[in-house]
Amino acid sequence: MRGVSRLGDWPGHMVLGLTLLVLAYWRRSSKWMRIFAAMILACALAGAAARVIKISTGRARPGVQTEAEWNGPRVSSRYNAFPSGHTAASTAFFATLALASWRIGLGFLVIPLLIAFSRMYVAAHYLSDVVCASMIGVLIAYFVVHWIPPAIRNRKS
DSSP states (O other), X not given: OHHHHHHTXXXXXXXXXXXXXXXXXXTTOHHHHHHHHHHHHHHHHHHHHHHHHHHHHOOOOTTOOOSSSOOOSOOSGGGOXXXXXXXXXXXXXXXXXXXXXXXHHGGGGHHHHHHHHHHHHTTSOOHHHHHXXXXXXXXXXXXXXXXXXXXXXXXXX
């Protein structure tokens, strides 16, 4: 699970997204280039949103003993548990794919679930951290898919 947590952070998603973007460019598929660019954008936005919320909430991680319930804004990663950045970025990345092309993307939604479970397993987050992060990721994915040109949206056939 530590390996899943390590690979499930945003750099792994960015490398995958950029690789897929280059492959789509090489294949001259403008539709898939837009989808992969949207996935990268959603991942970045979700990661940034989660980071801002983390710093402002100051919720300690499960392994940190605190005397106060709210610690105020802190930059230290020991006090940045809510929400899970790994889960938010991964959910936004793969939910964008699922919203743009549900036949391909639906199966990949297992990856954010695995990453969320790994974050709780390694005692980096509480259940509420990963649930809220998943909601942030889905909302950002929805926003990105509906903000980008309609050429990549899932057509109802």
